[in-house]
Amino acid sequence: MPQAPASVDIIFRLLRELPETTRTDLVARTGLSKATVSETIAQLLANDLVTETGKRQPGRGRRQVLLQLRNGSRLVIGAEFNEHGCRAVLADLRAGPVRFADRSFTSAEPEDFVNALEECVAELRAVATAPVLGIGIGVPGLVDDAGRSVAISVPFNWRDVPFAALVEERTGLATTIANRAKAAALGEYWQGSPSDLADRSHLAYITAGAGIVAGFVIKGDPYYGHVGTAGELGHTTVEPDGPQCGCGNQGCLYMLASESAIVRHVREAHTATPVHVRASHPPLDMHDGITIDDLSVAMKDGHPLVVQAIERAARYLGIAIGNLINIMNPSHVVIGGSLAAFGDVLLVPLRAEIQRRSLWDARNRLSIAPSKLGDDVGPIGGAALCLSRVDSSRMIHPG
């Protein structure tokens, strides 16, 4: 495969970020020579990656040909694993979804995951009308720097699972993996809001659910930290003498605002409530397997213990996010995960707490909003992850 020069990477990146551009724009933005830009665009045109869409006349200057990326000329597959199954998407060069596929599974063995993903991939490849460049996968857990192995996944009890290699063996497609919140942050960056990408220059995506993790995208690039643990928001301290956490610390956000923490809190409050008071509440069956979805129903019925537990979790989450805002100074904070489904019962106290805990300058021009992508953010993030790592020579010559 011929090696593409760095200029192709630079120009390709701009073509993905800008809805349309011109050769003159590209020269101005990149500092590359006119000849290099023309040559690179010629190569991209010849390989169907770019199209000329019309002309624009800036002031009294010469008319310039408008260039647009051909989004659908190459495709990728993105996937996310959660506790119930695999959700995958066939996506274009801006991680825009073309088709989704879902499989559920009952065990947490890596082999079952790979089987479920293989079926999704076969279903999506069957409808692909352009070359598929690779697969990006969001997994719950810590992933090695190279995006090849799951170092540790607490929900699935995995250690050192060479997941990317397993998927490549089955599908023959280049595979890269990342923590699912970190992949989802890239999905939010590319597909989360209709506003200009340049607007979302410092994005923090926070998934709050079974775990609480933040993913960061800085000027289009994911930020993973020195060894990949950036964004472990769930293990930041929000209560110095709070409950003991599995990570070794006390009073972690995870112990006070995750799904399991909310369920635990409702259960404790329910037990402590006198029977005659309980009788005045809407019905709530505190069986052993109660889930966050059951609590969501109870919240909609206005169950006071459930509403209080969500508000309490929102406060802790607000303290942690307020700290994050002061440290990172993001342009956008996007809230996803199962807790986002609590809507204003969560978001109103969360915003109030952020207001109390963060500097005015840091939050003044900050957007805080729930994710609009919902459950789609995971697979779309996987697609964006794949695109962030695929090199342009493969893009040009997918082989």
Ligand SMILES: [Zn+2]
């Ligand atoms: Zn912890």
